[in-house]
Amino acid sequence: MDEIALINSAQKGDLDSFNTLILHYQDSVFNTALRILGDDDQAQDATQEAFISAFQSIKSFRGGSFKAWLMRTVTNACYDELRRQKRKPTIPLEPETNDGDEIDSPKWLADKNMTPAQKAEADELEHAIQHCLDDLPNEFRTVVVLADIQGMDYSEVAIASKVPLGTIKSRLARARLRLRECLRSFEELLPASFRLHTEKAK
Amino acid sequence: MKNFRDIENLSALLDEQLNESESKRLKARLESDRELDSVSNDLSFVRNLLHLLPKRKSPKNFTLTRQMVGLKPPLPKTYPFFRLATVFATLLFVFTFSVNALSPFVSFNAPQFSFGIGGGGGGAGAPAVQEAPATEEALMQESAPAEAMPESTEVTRIAAEETPTQKEIETPSQDSVDGYQNQPQVENEALFSSNLIFTFLIISILGAISMFVIRQNAKRKWQ
Structure with missing residues (x-):
């Protein structure tokens, strides 16, 4: 895969080239989202959002590690998702006793x-x-996921985490x-x- | 407890992110310092454990469609021409239609008459018929020399016969009266012919239809 050529084409608006890049990186991006968010469905949403956002802003990519740039996009998507959760927290199903009373601390x-x-x-x-x-x-969590799970070096993690x-x-x-x-x-x-x-x- | 700087360096050493001299120094310390070695083992344990985490395969393909990224189909080069023509024709249609619709309420010729041959007559709002006497006076002045001439020659006689008499001037013929009465009706006629307006309308509609067809074809080909 000629990554630079694909990136250049994608920067000119060629979606097929960008989709080739997606196929190459989707596992890494999904795993990063999964480990940051800890939820499969949310990770899928964040991954999709990240790829859409990456395509729309690919013209701003000025060379260097494309993986690090992509990871920054997915990290941002994950932070957005976490902020959304914080604003609208989901109410977990609280465990009940045999009498039907809620257990005080579902923690x-x-x-x-x-x-x-x-x-x-x-x-x-x-x-x-x-x-x-x-x-x-x-x-x-983001730093650990990028360095220890994705195996990125410190400079790439620094780019991805800004x-x-x-x-x-x-x-x-x-x-x-x-x-x-x-x-x-x-x-x-x-x-x-x-x-x-x-x-x-x- | 070791200071945090040492822990940071140990962590970086595991990732081979320390320079050569720092690495050598820290490795030498690790051999002699048991506590430091224990911390190093802890960090290494976590690092290795995280490497054990299974890499999940993405549950679906995340490839993008053109709709997802809001891309529009590429339009042929003729499209801008049709768009320009349609917009231009529509503007012209609106302009000509509006002017014609408004013309009965606005007298475009009145100012022209006030500064016309009769000179100094009524104002802008004065009806055009009132200008007729001024014209008659001019005719009288022109005919006066003809009456004063002797009737010696046939030519002058014929000329005199063709020249209207004072009576005729004072009581204008029915034809001339009709002519004056018709004058205001001519002023209120539409400025643009209905054929022209209709043409603009047709061009607008055809242009819009062409644009629609071009867009649909482009979309179909694109998909």
């Missing part, structure tokens, strides 16, 4: 101090990690420490090699 769904039995039931490792990611502040390189370095370190703390409560879900490591660390 049990995201409680870090789950019982071992609940933890065992809590799907898989992926859900545990996503749970910990969701606990991070947005800007920390923050200086030093800030990326700092946010990533802080985010990793917070994740470490969170993941301690899911030790039994971790693969054997990781569990050994955590025991050793104790």
Whole structure:
């Protein structure tokens, strides 16, 4: 795939060229949205919004890493979605007791101090990690997703997040420490090699 | 607890984002400092765990359609010509039609008469018929020398016969009266012929239809 030629054509309004770029990057973009938003449907919406927005503003792309530029678009779409959620929060179905009374705090769904039995039931490792990611502040989560999940280098993450390189370095370190703390409560879900490591660390 | 600068550097070391000299220095410290090594292990643990997260395949194709991005079909080069012609014809139609519709209410010729041959007559609002006596006076002045001439020659006699007498001038013939009475009716006639207006209307309609057909064809071809 000649990325530069496709970008040039797309900048001239050729939608087919842009669609070729979409097919190449859609998995990365969707995964980024999924990890930032933590919800499949919202991630799909944000991905679609990001691609529409990217096509409409592709003339502003002045070279460099196209992936980083695309990730900035999807990050913005995710932030828009998160802001929308904040403005119009959805009301979750609150769990009820056998008598039909609502349990006071439905926060049990995201409680870090789950019982071992609940933890065992809590799907898989992926859900545990996503749970910990969701606990991070947005800007920390974005940096972790871009650097550790998408494997982008610091300069690309800086372009995608529109923050200086030093800030990326700092946010990533802080985010990793917070994740470490969170993941301690899911030790039994971790693969054997990781569990050994955590025991050793104790 | 290590200072945060060290943790930042450890995190960057894992990502190979430190320069060579900093890397060497930090690696040397890691060998001697157990606490620093433990923090490094923690950071590495998280980093490796995040790499384990499965990469999901996108559940659908996110390719865009032209409708989604609001692209319009490319129109042929003749389209601007039709558009210009239609707009121009429509403007002309509206102008000519409006002028004709308004002409009975506005007397366009009145100012012209007030400054006409009769000179100094009525104002702008004066009816044109009142200008007739001034014209008669002019005719009388022209005919006076003819009456004064002796009737010696046949030519002058014929000329005298053809020249209207004072009586004839004072009592104008029925034809001339009719002519004066007709004058205002001529002024109120439409300024633009109905054929012209109709032509503009036809051009406007045909232009609009052509534009519509061109757009539909372009859209069909595009899809």
